[in-house]
Amino acid sequence: MDTTATSAPAHHRSQRTDNYAGHDYYGVDELLTEEHLLARDAVRDWVKQEVSPIIESYSDKAECPMHLFKQLGDIGAYGPSLPTKYGGGGMDEIAYGIIMQELERGDSGIRSMASVQGSLVMYPIFKYGSEEQKMKYLPKLGSGEFIGCFGLTEPDHGSNPSGMVTNLVDDGDAYILNGAKMWITNSPIADIAVVWAKDPEGKIRGVIVEKGMKGFSAPEIKGKLSLRASITGELVFEDVRVPKKNVLPEIASLRGPLSCLSKARYGIAWGAIGAGLDCYDSALRYSLEREQFGRPLAGFQLQQKKLAEMITEITKAQLLAWRLGSLANKGKATSAQISMAKRNNVAMALDIAREARQIHGGMGITNEYPIMRHMTNLETVLTYEGTHDIHLLITGHDITGIQAFS
Amino acid sequence: MKILVCISKVPDTTAKISFTDNNTAFNTSGVQFIMNPYDEWYALVRAVELTEDGKGETTVINVGPAANDAIIRKGLAIGADKAVRVDAEPKSTHQVAEEIANYAKDKGFDLILTGKETIDYNGSELGAMVAEMLDQPYVSYATHMEVEGTTASIKRDIEGGVELLEVDLPAVVSAAKGMAEQRIPNMRGIMMAKRKPLETVPASAGAEHVAVKSYELPAAKGSVNLIDAENMDELVRLLHEEAKVI
Ligand SMILES: Cc1cc2nc3c(=O)[nH]c(=O)nc-3n(C[C@H](O)[C@H](O)[C@H](O)COP(=O)(O)OP(=O)(O)OC[C@H]3O[C@@H](n4cnc5c(N)ncnc54)[C@H](O)[C@@H]3O)c2cc1C
Numbered sequence: 001m002d003t004t005a006t007s008a009p010a011h012h013r014s015q016r017t018d019n020y021a022g023h024d025y026y027g028v029d030e031l032l033t034e035e036h037l038l039a040r041d042a043v044r045d046w047v048k049q050e051v052s053p054i055i056e057s058y059s060d061k062a063e064c065p066m067h068l069f070k071q072l073g074d075i076g077a078y079g080p081s082l083p084t085k086y087g088g089g090g091m092d093e094i095a096y097g098i099i100m101q102e103l104e105r106g107d108s109g110i111r112s113m114a115s116v117q118g119s120l121v122m123y124p125i126f127k128y129g130s131e132e133q134k135m136k137y138l139p140k141l142g143s144g145e146f147i148g149c150f151g152l153t154e155p156d157h158g159s160n161p162s163g164m165v166t167n168l169v170d171d172g173d174a175y176i177l178n179g180a181k182m183w184i185t186n187s188p189i190a191d192i193a194v195v196w197a198k199d200p201e202g203k204i205r206g207v208i209v210e211k212g213m214k215g216f217s218a219p220e221i222k223g224k225l226s227l228r229a230s231i232t233g234e235l236v237f238e239d240v241r242v243p244k245k246n247v248l249p250e251i252a253s254l255r256g257p258l259s260c261l262s263k264a265r266y267g268i269a270w271g272a273i274g275a276g277l278d279c280y281d282s283a284l285r286y287s288l289e290r291e292q293f294g295r296p297l298a299g300f301q302l303q304q305k306k307l308a309e310m311i312t313e314i315t316k317a318q319l320l321a322w323r324l325g326s327l328a329n330k331g332k333a334t335s336a337q338i339s340m341a342k343r344n345n346v347a348m349a350l351d352i353a354r355e356a357r358q359i360h361g362g363m364g365i366t367n368e369y370p371i372m373r374h375m376t377n378l379e380t381v382l383t384y385e386g387t388h389d390i391h392l393l394i395t396g397h398d399i400t401g402i403q404a405f406s
Numbered sequence: 407m408k409i410l411v412c413i414s415k416v417p418d419t420t421a422k423i424s425f426t427d428n429n430t431a432f433n434t435s436g437v438q439f440i441m442n443p444y445d446e447w448y449a450l451v452r453a454v455e456l457t458e459d460g461k462g463e464t465t466v467i468n469v470g471p472a473a474n475d476a477i478i479r480k481g482l483a484i485g486a487d488k489a490v491r492v493d494a495e496p497k498s499t500h501q502v503a504e505e506i507a508n509y510a511k512d513k514g515f516d517l518i519l520t521g522k523e524t525i526d527y528n529g530s531e532l533g534a535m536v537a538e539m540l541d542q543p544y545v546s547y548a549t550h551m552e553v554e555g556t557t558a559s560i561k562r563d564i565e566g567g568v569e570l571l572e573v574d575l576p577a578v579v580s581a582a583k584g585m586a587e588q589r590i591p592n593m594r595g596i597m598m599a600k601r602k603p604l605e606t607v608p609a610s611a612g613a614e615h616v617a618v619k620s621y622e623l624p625a626a627k628g629s630v631n632l633i634d635a636e637n638m639d640e641l642v643r644l645l646h647e648e649a650k651v652i
Contacts, residue, residue: 021420034476038483038596045590076593089593099593 005067008054012065016368018052020044020105020281025315031322032094039080039095043102046075051106055229056367059107062224064231066189072114073144077103079118079126086126086134087142088118093328097270097321105274108377109230115271116185117141119264121148121194124206127259128250133208137192149190149218151181151235152257158183159390160406162254166197166237168205175199175247177207177240183384187218187233194248195235196257206248206256215240226380228373262335265385266328269341270321272381273314275374276349280310282369283356290361297359306355313352317345336398343391350378407462407553409453410515411486412506412536413445414496415470415477416526429620432526441477444521446484447588448581453519454485455586456553462516463487467509469494469502475604482599483591489602494609499527503535504611511540516575517558522547522582530580537578545573549584 022044029037050071058065072078081096082088089095096118104111122141125133140146157163166179177197187193193209209216215238224232248256284307287298297303324341327333353375357364364371382388393405417423418438426433453464466481468474469492478489492505510518518540523530530546537544549568550561553575560571560579573579591599633641645652 019420034479035596035600037476038480038591038599039593041480042483042591042593042596049590074592075590076596080593084594084597090597091593095593 006070007067008058008065012054012057014053014056016053018048019285020048020052020278023277023280023311023314024318025311026319028315028318028322032098035091036095036098039091040098040102043075043077043099044105046071047102047106047110051103051110055107055110056370056373058229059109059373060228060367062222062228064189064229065110068110069113069117069147070144072110072117073142077114077118078142078144079122079138082118082122082126082138082142086138087122087140088126088138092325093266093333094322094325096267097325100267100271101274101277101321103274104271105278107229107373108271108275108381109227111267111271111274112185112227112230115264115267116150117144117148119267120150120260121192123263124150124194124248124251124256124260125208128206128248128256130245130249132245133248137208141192146191147186147189149184149186149193149235150257150260151184151187151193151195152261153181153183155180155182159387161196161257162204164196164198164204166195168197168199168207168242170200171241174241174243175207177209177237177242179237181235183221183232184218184235185230185232187235188220188231190218193218193235195237199252203252204254204256205252207242208246208248209235209237209240209242210246213240213242226376228376258335261385262338265342266324266333266338268381268385269324269338269345272342272345272349272378273317273321275378275381276310276314276317276345276352279349279353279356279371279374280307280314282371283307283310283359286363286369287359303359306359310352310355313348317348320344334398336394339386339391339394342385343388343395346378346381347388350375350382353378407457407517408513408515409457409462409464409517409519410506410510410513411445411450411453411464411466411481412518412520412532413450413466413468413477413481414442414502414521414524415439415468415474416442416524419525423623425621425623429622430618432621439477441480442521442524442526443588444523444525444581444583446481446521448583448585449519449521450481450484450486451586451589452551452581453517454589457487458485465490465515467492467506469496469505471495472606478604479599480591482602482604483595484589485591485595487602489604491604491606492609493606494611498614498616499529499531500535500616501611501614503532503539505609506532507536507539508610509607510536516556517553518542518576518578520578520580522580533578533580540576540578543573543577544579545571545577546580547582548579549582551579551581551585 076089080089080091084090168175191211199205217236218233220233290297320341357371397403418440421437424433457464464486466486467490496502520533547562548560552559556575558573562569
């Protein structure tokens, strides 16, 4: 795969213009700073220029637009809220959320590229890594020179990661790593993988596995009907010798990977609003232009009900995300609060995609419009980073004190 | 090298245009504003290219109210080193030019850049007025510009060809498509923009000589009259008698 190209080849470009305009029914923009708005407009411009013209083609062919990894680094989409010293952007959590929203407005797969790199690879190295590990990996990950992936899920352990079987055996100055990870975003193209495995004492440790280590392979998972512009694979470890200096020293429990997931889920709570907004924007435009029975579709009560409910749900999701962002800026957002926002906002976006699909009639099933792509993408978003069900059980646990999922 | 770039605020290209106050003022309600694209994509980016990495200093200037600060910050995020806002409501090109010339006259700028026009009033007047007020040479619609010492080499498109010019600095130049390529600010630039100086100076321009009496919108598009392809005579008759085009 070509990782050096800086732009998409011509056969992936479409002439369609992206007329997206944001929607802000409750004036949430007034709650944002100048810096947030600048970040939002910059990423929106970038998406219109670099993502919208090519995304249908890449998604259709199930190819990953590799040239965008570097560009995402250039605009500063990897770890925007990490310190600049370590390749981040030094911004606040709301800026991070807004960037994810604009990326996902383009495509959930593009947002996933950025989420995984920033929140699941850079964040654990930043939070739990040694100074040497930080200096070695973070600047290169932040610029997009390195691509990273995050291995937690296993073939037999999805919602239940604590049951993982991937393990480390002590071998002097190294560990011997065995096991397999499944459904790993970016794995076939990654330079490094942050892998979670059990040490001889049964504690969950994070290790940095580098491409090319003997016994390590990352085959691609084909046939995905969702998130098609994002590449997904396995991680297979057969007696891989991982030097002890590649172990993240500051963490030895499931709290490690879960804290990364909290960070990424927070971004998804914002990101999903972007996908919902794009579907709503397209449906509103289409229903005003398309006439049946001598008037615009938007003039029929049934269609107005759909549109009015969409903007109501979007507005609620925007307020939820903004409040969550304000809590996160003070370091006060709990993982249960993040679960609630991720669950609500992703389901909201998926519902909107389905309704918007109907408003577009037959045109809605084609790739002339972004609706079906968002809809199928959101099926993954509903499941990864904690399924819709599990997040509900997290809220249930939080309010009753009784854990119902194991 | 010191460059001053004049940036203005214009309605987004998708804005619906209407007027208030007896058709004497543009109705800004519900309108999104952006930096004039000719100022941003061509004049500012070229200035930044010529001055970045320690080669000089780019200042952006805007004549307008405090609400324009958001657009000025964008200029800083794209790469300008500092910014000035002249605190005055812009009413005419002459007034804006006078404010800019008053600010620039003792600052020693080697170049003053503007966009070739604003996308709202399309006057293409500002640069020439500033040049006249400062008694400097002026080149309009530049599509390419290099600077060597105290000389700028400029290309401009003319009917059927390209004109090559050499201009002594200091000078005023208006930038057209081709001068540079749009730069989307990155997050680093946005964060740095917060710490760059944005100075506000009071208005100083004298009396106004031009006042807007009223604006008019073009007539709304009429309905389309379809004539059957078989009925050529009727088409010719309508074109002749009603449309009066043949
Ligand atoms: C495209 C894609 C990319 C991904 N990227 C990554 C990645 O980069 N890194 C990574 O580590 N993982 C990744 N994942 C994995 C993802 O996080 C898992 O798919 C997810 O955690 C669910 O696990 P599972 O698929 O094994 O489903 P299961 O856990 O088998 O769940 C199946 C169903 O059972 C329900 N269920 C499970 N347990 C309970 C319970 N206790 N009570 C009630 N219902 C329950 C679930 O809600 C779900 O509906 C990715 C997945 C996809 C599809």
